[in-house]
Amino acid sequence: MSGADGGGSPPTATRRRLLAGSAAGLAAGGGAGWWAGARGDATSTPTTPTTADPTSPAGASDDGAPVAARGRRQAGVDRPVRPPHHLSFVVLGEQGDAALGRTDVAALLAGLGEQVDVLTTSGDPRLPDMPGNLTVQVGVGAAWADLAEPGLGDRVRLPAFRGSDALAADLRGGDLVLAVAADDPALPDHVVDLLLADLPGLRVRWTQRAFRSPGTGAVVRNPLGFLDGIVQPEDAAAMDAGVWIRDGAATDGTIGVVRRFTLDGAAFARLGADEQAAVIGRRPDGTPLSGGAADADVDLTAKTPHGEYLVPADSHVRAAHPSFTGSALMARRSYAIRVDADGAAPRPGLLFCSFQDDVRVFARTQQRMDRVDRLMDFATPTAEIGFLVLPGFAPDRPLGSTLFGS
Template identity: 45%
Template sequence: MSPELSRRSLLLGGGALVAGATLAAAGAAAAIDQATPEPTGRRLSAAGRTQAGVARPATPQRNALHAVFAVPDTSRLQRDLAALGSAILALLDGPSQTPNPTLPDGPGDLTVHVGLGPRPLRAIDPSLPGATPMPSFARDDAIAADRRDGDLLVALASSDAGALRPALDHLLQAVPTLVPLWAEHGFRAAGEGTVARNPLGYLDGIIVPEGQDELDENVWITSGPLAGATVCVLRRLRLDRRAFTALDVPARDGVIGRHADGRPLSGGGPRTQVDLQAKTPEGEYLVPARAHARAAHPSFTGSALMLRRGYAFDRGPDPTSGVDDAGLLFVCFARDLDAFVRTQLRLDEVDDLMTYATATASGSFLVLPGFSRTRPLGSPLFT
């Protein structure tokens, strides 16, 4: 099947899902007087070939909590990961009739995935994907040391923002030795699939791998003991909205390479890929030479296409600088760390959007293969 066909059928499938969701919402409104409200979102299995929350659900839940920890004692890692995995299964995949004091309304579409940072990976095997930390990118020197390259990521996502912190706190009881480094509560604008408006007012996540074939090609490690794993990069980017919105609209569009409704400056509809070669008769690129859509295009680096599922954050003014501590927690998944590293190095050289972004936390994590009651979380690392 050609990528075109698979993409088209997937888009059609997505449309059907949206229609279904709308109907379900109408049903929920009609049932509002019921004593127990229905949990939001469809329940997802935590067990599987891959961990939940990376590619399923296809439309990311609106809320997420990304929590990053130090692992003081890596010799306990196999036990700790197994305990964490068991706790996740018990919390999310338990019988729905069982009373659940952590999530009284049930888990809904809550997902949890777990990844390991470079230091513990090196301790297990320096040749593991993600065992080498990312290089320092432009202006990364300003990131505090305890907000770089953490050891362990627990990423939770749910339609119900109120479910995230109780679930995390509950899961951490299984791994009491973890030391919290930083965490970010994020929210997504309304959207379909991975496409949602970012804090600068532009649509993000338009060109991502879709469907099993594209995910297998670009996102999942597909062979060996780590089959079903993927490499996640988190970049907490404070965005200077004031400076960006001080530009007039055509200048903003030029920084991004698309209009606010998603249409590329090279023409077409909101889901059209940018045409990198399109020029005016005078020889100027229609998508400007330093536009983000051009700079981040994977063809220039020969990289895998990253699955991007970022979340906005907003913590109000920074107490010391007074600058709004708001922006985007960039979240991507790819089959190797190089896909992000090569792209970010390129962005540092040729992307005008970087002018408006300041990284305030950063990390890379090997999101472990999927797990189940018979295949403990992390077990493929230790075989």
């Protein structure tokens, strides 16, 4: 999947950000996984990365310090600024025929929020090495979103994309999402186990362990060898314009999309260096085929003396460009995975994550990429979900209470 899409360019979107919008990375299923450039403090009042408040728990988190779970918005979207290197992503569904009601879901989410608060502070004896920059993001799928507010699920539910019809039902959608991230590679799985022990009545539908390379800031190299993370919403205004929900009971939440892909890295590796760059639209060092430095604008109008586009018509950069869909910038990032196959060498894969204020923001870009993005030929979807990342919580406002009551 990919680039930014939405109802229109955010007020703060500069030409550079829009033209670089799909620039460098592998798009999980066609889109690059760029991470947000905005950040927030413990109360989720965003600042830019260059003006991080050193007194804020979230501001200090880029060096591995704790990230406050409480606040106006949940951690894990715009804080910490640099996403932790390791992620355990879990999708759960209701078990059996007895569906949970609003009161049941409200109690489950409130208890989950209390546990997350304890785990992300330094006072939990089950984490003797301290939590580091642990974040636990909680979301609900379309059915629970409709349970909270009729029609809200329509802002969450994914349409079918290229390859979606081949997925088993358990690999599309779900009721509860946990995204547990930390720099300590042992921590996410341990925390997931602790959380699942207190979630009766739910079963795991699918899970994925994923990682990000060290990189520089938000920019990392993806499994195909190209840089990922060059362009993101740069400030609070851009995040407000296209990422955070600004109306109703879901205010200060956001819509998450996660798609998992197996990559045909061997086929991509067989391409020559110039052809690989043509598939992406940039070279491995990030420089655009239209010329300039790694962070230069991608000039979609630039042509050779023979009238051919320097950035090919079927390149990922062009296919995912927000100018074709009237898009606001989504906050995006991707994680590398390894796909094991019996009797065969492991294959590379990608877990792509994006955050936007409506699932249609994502869908329009992905559907365009399904039609024209050559990079999609090297990516096969294996699981996907759209979900509502719940608004933040506080001692007097339990997790999920604005939607389900307390």
